[in-house]
Amino acid sequence: MRVNAINRGECVAALVVGAIGLAIVWIGSDYAVGTPRRIGPGFFPLAIGALLLMLSVGLVFEALRAERRSIEFQARPFLLVMAALASFAVFMERIGLVPATICLVVLSALAETPFRPLRTLLLALAVSAMGVLIFVYALGLPLKSFTW
Amino acid sequence: METLSNLASGFQVALDPYMLAICLIGVTVGTLVGVLPGIGAMAAISIALPITYHMDTTAALIMLAGIFYGAQYGGSTAAILLNLPGTATNAVTCLDGYPMSKQGRAGVALFMTTITSFVGGCIGIVLMIGFAPALSRFALSFSSAEYFSIMLLGLVAASTLSVGSPLKGLAMVVMGIALGLVGIDVTSGHPRYTFGVIRLMDGVNLLALGMGLFGVAEILNNLGKPTQQLKAGSVTLRSLLPSREDWKASVMPTVRGAAIGSGVGTLPGTGPGIAAFMAYAVEKRVAKDPSRFGHGAIEGIASPEAANNAAVQAAFIPTLSLGIPGDAVIAILMGAMLIHGIVPGPQFITSHPDTFWGLIASFWIGNVLLLILNIPMIGIWVRILTIPYRLLYPAMLFFVCVGVYAMRNNPFDVYLTMLFGGIGYFMLRFQYPAAPLLLGFILGPLMEEHLKRALQISRGDFLVFVDRPISAVFLVATLLVFAFTVKPAVMRALSRRSRAES
Secondary structure, three states, rough: OOOHHOHHHHHHHHHHHHHHHHHHHHHHHOOOOOOOOOOOOOOOOOOOOHHHHHHHHHHHHHHHHHOOOOOOOHHHHHHHHHHHHHHHHHHHHHHHHHHHHHHHHHHOOOOOOOOHHHHHHHHHHHHHHHHHHHHHHOOOOOOOOOOO | HHHHHHHHHHHHEEEEEEEHHHHHHHHHHHHHHHHOOOOHHHHHHHHHHHHHHHHOHHHHHHHHHHHHHHHHHHHHHHHHHOOOOOOOOHHHHHHHHHHHHHOOOHHHHHHHHHHHHHHHHHHHHHHHHHHHHHHHHHHHHOOHHHHHHHHHHHHHHHOOOOOHEEEHHHHHHHHHHHHHHHHEEEOOOOOOOOOOOOOHOOOOOOOHHHHHHHHHHHHHHHHHOOOOOOOOOOOOOOOOOOOHHHHHHHHHHHHHHHHHHHHHHHOOOOHHHHHHHHHHHHHHHHHOHHEEEEEEEOHHHHHHHHHHHHHHOHHHHHHHHHHOOOOOOHHHHHHHHHHOEEEEEHHHHOOOOOOOOHHHHHHHHHHHHHHHHHHHHHHHHHHHHOOOOOHHHHHHHHHHHHHHHHHHHHOHHHHHHHHHHHEEEEEEEEOOOHHHHHHHHHHHHHHHHHHHHHHHOOOOOHHHHHHOHHOOOOOHHHHHHHHHHHHHHHHHHHHHHHHHHO
């Protein structure tokens, strides 16, 4: 097996699983294990963490034999959608449902190219109107449309 | 006779105009999300969940269940017309559905999948009526040891009996159980893995996890992909009618598919997706001329569609009678029941007969409504497929955000959704399945609880799990599933290595 045929991405993914298992065991070792008759809060986490570690070893082996696929990652849509969700979380409480919705729709629409400003604005207004009608009026959820 | 009178009272509940309207909304939304590729039943149910907080429990369940089985009907539309599965469980339908549509037989394919869906669904419901009450009576004798073992069986089956790598599936189940650890330990009151965050004291929010992994991650994965546009009006009512040969060729596959779907669906942990794949594989094996498959064989759409609908209905059996979800989507539904203060389990059917039988009656009604929605009104759904994704995904993200936010009125859960969305995207990319993670997350805390109780009763003797015969049977079954799925995967990996070395 040639070294450059190793699927690096898969290996990293398997190692991440292992790292999480290790973290679970490490943090969990602070919790009381208890006795078999009365198992404490630490018993199950240790077992789960150890199981995850063992599985990650298997996954690393599987990754070493996996065929190499290129996994392309587009940063732009990913980051914009993340930013859109964060903006909703930030603005919802501070300035209300409608501005938060407009922010969410505009930021997430920027993820697709080409960006069409007018259509996006119309979509943002339509979605906010729908949101206010459904959630604030029809369902009566305790959400404020505007809070400034 | 008792069953008939129960069923009659169930119909009394479900035929109430309010319940009928709720059922209609559920199956319509289900068909809609099923038709649209990129939104699955999971995302739709997560989004609808906050709407049901203020509803009566029975109504909430009727609506959420309607979305679930409605999506199975709608999912075949995009599979046939665009070669894109509307939901993951319809992926197999693409194999022969899309070739049929290229041969100009899209109408026949759409008609046939609706009919077989209906037949499959009905067989699943009959099975549920016959089986769920009996199973829950049987399960009344279960102690914690049996519950632990059957949950183990469910989780191992859910993670390994799938299309991808069984090791990845297992790793994701364990990861889900680990996520379920977060929060205050019920018995000791000790906080675990909360990192001092107060919002995490009562655990990771199920909705944030489900919406992140299935809603946001799915959207991220679809962005940047070239989208296919469909020309509207390509299906006329006349083109729907199958020929006599089509009918004949579909009867036996439908029956076989429904049987496979019912069996697979009843198993805890395995749901419609696996059922459809198995049904397709079986059809290909029993066919006189297997080479026709993949080139528009009608058996190749009839059987999987019957199977996934039968499986959807049958998946309610372990959920309602044992409290063990048969599928990740049903796991969310179980979460909804818990929110409404109903604990699914052996006592559920006897203590909430109105809800149980009302739900079953609503399944019949819902399936009939779906027949109407999907045959005379198919043109509407085909037209909906022409809505560009550009307009859909911002609106979907909005529903995700509001749903998560409104559950507890705090922005923390929206951040959590964002985090799980990002993680879920990479999981999709590296083919780590998200459904087992969700099942592990729901079943993990229950398993820990039952493990504790079983050991307490046996005074610390671990042999209690093999001493009790029913528990031992479940454990043997778990080992068998494990041996059948993991061993071939290991052998395959080893043989690939030796080939690479030679």
